[in-house]
Amino acid sequence: MGETKSTAVNSGTENGKSVTVIGLGPMGQAMVRTFLKNGYQVTLWNRTASKAAELVAEGAVLAATPQEALSxxxxxxxxxxxxxxxxxxxxPAAEALAGRVVVNLSSDTPAKAREAAEWLAGHGATQLTGxxxxxxxxxGQPESSTFYSGPKDVFAAHEETLQVLTGADYRGEDPGLAALYYQLQMDMFWTTMLSYLHSVAVxxxxxxxxxxxxxxxxxxxxxxPNFMAxxxxxxDAGDHTGDVDKLAMGVASVDHILHTTKDSGVDTALPAAVLEIFRRGMAAGHGGDSFSSLTEVFKKAAA
Structure with missing residues (x-):
């Protein structure tokens, strides 16, 4: 490859496969290596250029500026x-965005994903949120997956390239959907792992x-998974019949967890927070309903 020019899009390798990657943390580095392994010509840029040294030695091309990388x-x-x-x-590189498809795999909120998509569109670029x-x-593992959302035709045009990284799970046109699905999974992941750490501490x-x-x-x-199923x-049906479990029983159970934690000399903040939510359900009249009625409690912001 010759010198990267800021006025034209690269034609890539002989098979036409080329991509730019910006951001070389552990995830970005893994993506660059996977693209290279699959025959892609990769141009990259990172604020700390030294992080690119090994990747350049492996065949990637380091751009001098974000503008050069985008172009x-x-x-x-x-x-x-x-x-x-x-x-x-x-x-600072906005003038180089026109005509680009920006696959934004940065983590943030659905609202910010929508705002970024609008901002990019204003500069002639299209965002696929991931x-x-x-x-x-x-x-690079076939069983892995990434959520995507944004214009369906743009996703379809680049799906083959995106699947080099992971499986591609398209969620819809709304650019915020991929971020939403991601945050929903993180909601469950971090809460679950925190409960694991709390159990270990006790x-x-x-x-x-x-x-x-x-x-x-x-x-x-x-x-x-069986309980979730x-x-x-x-x-989904709004059926919180207390035929299998009752919220009042859950309150007693969580109260026992709280006191076991306290008796063990361990921080009670986590079970106390859970108990407070259960008690809000009781106050809302759900004592005889299933604990699933707490979904209705969650839908209303705490006073």
């Missing part, structure tokens, strides 16, 4: 911390190691 290819993949970082890089569902080690306070506890927590987690149609 090199029609398809531009962003792997940045958040949308503030996106603007910090793209705003929500990667795996860590860097999952990039166990260790009572002389039980994490290793000793693991098979029992694993067994509990293995049962969760049972409650899902009921929740």
């Amino acid at each position: 090199a290819n029609e398809l531009v993949v962003l792997s940045l911390t958040d949308y503030d970082a996106v603007y910090a890089i793209l705003k 929500g990667v569902q795996v860590p860097p080690s999952g990039i 166990a260790e306070a009572n002389g039980i190691t994490a290793a000793e506890l693991l098979p029992y927590l694993t067994s509990t987690m293995a049962s969760i 049972f409650y899902t149609p009921r929740v």
